[in-house]
Amino acid sequence: MRVGIPRSLLYYKYLPFWKTFLTEIGLEVETSPLTNKQILSWGVEVAENELCVPVKAFYGHCMALRGRVDAIFVPRVVSVEEREYTCPKFLGLPDMIGAVADNLGLPPLLTPRLNQREKPSEFKWQLINFAREEFGLGRLEAAMALESARRAQRRYHDSLVAGRRPLDLLPASRLNRPRWRPAGKGTRRVGLLGHPYNLYDGYITQNLIARLEEAGVELVVPEMTDQHVLMEAATDVPKQLYWTYEKEIMGAINHWTEQKKVDGVIYVLAFACGPDSLVQVLIEHRAREHKVPLMSLTIDEHSGEAGLVTRIEAFVDMLMRKKPAVSAA
Amino acid sequence: MNALTGSGRARPGTGIKVTTPHMGNLHLLLEDLFGRLGVEYIKPPLSSTKTLQIGVKHSPEFACLPLKINLGNFIQALEKGANTIAMAGGHGPCRFGYYGIVEERILRDLGYDFRFVMLEPFGDGPWTFYKTFESLAPGLSIPSLWKILKVSFAKGRAIDRLGRRSLQVRAYEVNRGDTTRALKEAEKILAQAGTTEEIREAEAAAVAVIEGVEQDPERDVLKVGIVGEFFLLLEPFSNFDLEEALGHMGVYLERCVWVTDWIAPRKDNKIFGYPKKLIEEKAAPFLSQNVGGEGRETIGNTVMFAERGFDGVIQLLPFGCMPENIASSILPKVQQVHDIPVQTLAFDEQTGKAGMVTRVEAFMDLLWARRNGRLISVPRRGKKPEAACGGCQRAGTA
Numbered sequence A: 001m002r003v004g005i006p007r008s009l010l011y012y013k014y015l016p017f018w019k020t021f022l023t024e025i026g027l028e029v030e031t032s033p034l035t036n037k038q039i040l041s042w043g044v045e046v047a048e049n050e051l052c053v054p055v056k057a058f059y060g061h062c063m064a065l066r067g068r069v070d071a072i073f074v075p076r077v078v079s080v081e082e083r084e085y086t087c088p089k090f091l092g093l094p095d096m097i098g099a100v101a102d103n104l105g106l107p108p109l110l111t112p113r114l115n116q117r118e119k120p121s122e123f124k125w126q127l128i129n130f131a132r133e134e135f136g137l138g139r140l141e142a143a144m145a146l147e148s149a150r151r152a153q154r155r156y157h158d159s160l161v162a163g164r165r166p167l168d169l170l171p172a173s174r175l176n177r178p179r180w181r182p183a184g185k186g187t188r189r190v191g192l193l194g195h196p197y198n199l200y201d202g203y204i205t206q207n208l209i210a211r212l213e214e215a216g217v218e219l220v221v222p223e224m225t226d227q228h229v230l231m232e233a234a235t236d237v238p239k240q241l242y243w244t245y246e247k248e249i250m251g252a253i254n255h256w257t258e259q260k261k262v263d264g265v266i267y268v269l270a271f272a273c274g275p276d277s278l279v280q281v282l283i284e285h286r287a288r289e290h291k292v293p294l295m296s297l298t299i300d301e302h303s304g305e306a307g308l309v310t311r312i313e314a315f316v317d318m319l320m321r322k323k324p325a326v327s328a329a
Numbered sequence B: 001m002n003a004l005t006g007s008g009r010a011r012p013g014t015g016i017k018v019t020t021p022h023m024g025n026l027h028l029l030l031e032d033l034f035g036r037l038g039v040e041y042i043k044p045p046l047s048s049t050k051t052l053q054i055g056v057k058h059s060p061e062f063a064c065l066p067l068k069i070n071l072g073n074f075i076q077a078l079e080k081g082a083n084t085i086a087m088a089g090g091h092g093p094c095r096f097g098y099y100g101i102v103e104e105r106i107l108r109d110l111g112y113d114f115r116f117v118m119l120e121p122f123g124d125g126p127w128t129f130y131k132t133f134e135s136l137a138p139g140l141s142i143p144s145l146w147k148i149l150k151v152s153f154a155k156g157r158a159i160d161r162l163g164r165r166s167l168q169v170r171a172y173e174v175n176r177g178d179t180t181r182a183l184k185e186a187e188k189i190l191a192q193a194g195t196t197e198e199i200r201e202a203e204a205a206a207v208a209v210i211e212g213v214e215q216d217p218e219r220d221v222l223k224v225g226i227v228g229e230f231f232l233l234l235e236p237f238s239n240f241d242l243e244e245a246l247g248h249m250g251v252y253l254e255r256c257v258w259v260t261d262w263i264a265p266r267k268d269n270k271i272f273g274y275p276k277k278l279i280e281e282k283a284a285p286f287l288s289q290n291v292g293g294e295g296r297e298t299i300g301n302t303v304m305f306a307e308r309g310f311d312g313v314i315q316l317l318p319f320g321c322m323p324e325n326i327a328s329s330i331l332p333k334v335q336q337v338h339d340i341p342v343q344t345l346a347f348d349e350q351t352g353k354a355g356m357v358t359r360v361e362a363f364m365d366l367l368w369a370r371r372n373g374r375l376i377s378v379p380r381r382g383k384k385p386e387a388a389c390g391g392c393q394r395a396g397t398a
């Protein structure tokens, strides 16, 4: 059986995990292409007007898999941490896609529910049961597949922390080195803040990463910092956030400002993103408090290239005129 | 002031002047509650365009509409002399549980000085819950808090029941505006009531006032269910008093969310009348997961209205509301399966009343056409029509 993974949303976080798990339980895995014009315009056409652009793109990615696979993998990722949630949209995603599946002629959806809000070990059983119920695997086989998937995800996490670029996610460009560009003399460090499915989706962000690298700045992304460190740093807020992925973002800016890791921050947020619309206030406050220049970039399906280029140039110029951050090392 | 018999001993000397955001007639309940607790309550001026303007000016651009109105309420109340803000909390997944923190941050950045009290759900622990109240009314004992909450809630429930009945009476009223006037009067009667016994008597008198509205029982009315996000449903200011307008068009309404059902959730939804579990079961074939807010309820209730033979359903939501956007992504399927027209109306600060009324009227025309057999099935939703203003208005079916 060929199963398709939409190259969108949480694929940008869990690609090694899902790919390995599905392969190990005996499926042939195919991913949709990188987001392109056709995919996004399909999504915009089909999805509710008010949804954020990455979710619209997800619809398009599902459509891009039509005719190529026997099923599409759309897990319901409710919670990945105790007492927390992902984003409501991920909670409803399988139902949202399911509501249009017939009309669009999508293949059947595989929608395991992953929820460890109540109990941290739950995840494991949910995936094992999924493999057993849907594909008749034995408990041991399923557990082994899960273990390999975990290891793959762990290796991936560690390689990102070690400074490797998430190359599989980024569109090809002449700067596609395996590692992020090191700090050269006289460059500035820019922290790139946001959800990975926005930051690394070159089509959605108009190649923001390539543009910044061409502008000669060194980029710092949240994935370079160990997950535990991010989560710890995220607790420095008046009330604990209940959205895990916003916690990572909050953790990143807290960590960067605390450790003086960046000269400036570019915060990429999707138009109509619910969680970011609130957390934005705390993030901007944090940057102000620590006197770190911050530029918020709101993206949607209409974002134009011209405006982006001008804003990036102005921001980088401004950073170059300022003294570099003290302990940039 | 409330003529509360005996229970409302003011606590002199605390200097606490507490305010809370508006949400429909929640302030009626709060006036009663704070009166009984002996806490000085600074009621923000009723939400108005001014409130919204102030709120919008200081809110993040795509925060949902309720936050913007809350913020306007707070600023207006602080200017009226409030020194303590009490705000409800929560633990997600929608934005509401984090509203307070963001609102506090914005207000402090604007330079306001106040004490901020967050009331987390009772489920977080009865002690924390009690302590929050005790911090507003020092010396308050647990039994008296419990007793006060019970009486105030009895009154709140009665107020909700009056509102519920008025949505139906209005469809049949002979003289336009009578029901609205009667409701105001009925609420006044209740406000005076002190003890549980008095509340019961006052409610009977208040109901009589509403039932006393001259009605035309022969009138042919449309039956429409109102579903959607709680704040939009509860705060008439935020939806241009849509329910009243519909009532004047001769539309019999049932609404799914009521103040007391919302702030003190129970499995049986005392006011709305349908148990949570049933609603979830009805939603399950389309949405099998709580997505925060009223997302799942919107789906389940739409199914139920369809099954109960309602002519149509109107979904109200703040622009960009996550749970409701999930629901409205799924509603076309519900319409198709259950053959019920649904009109989705999204609101933000740029939404204009005129456009909204036109859309609602068009929807009513559609419902009449169906009722009279001129239209057999729900028109399939095709391409989305262009947004009428700033991308905030969409037509679900019309």
Ligand code: SF4
Binding pocket: A052, A053, A054, A055, A087, A088, A089, A090, A195, A270, A272, A273, A274, A275, A276
């Ligand atoms: S976190 Fe924001 S951008 Fe991501 S899916 Fe949710 S609303 Fe969309």
Ligand code: SF4
Binding pocket: A274, B064, B065, B066, B094, B095, B096, B229, B230, B231, B292, B293, B294, B318, B320, B321, B322, B323, B324
């Ligand atoms: S239900 Fe919707 S509008 Fe209301 S607070 Fe939650 S996200 Fe905002």
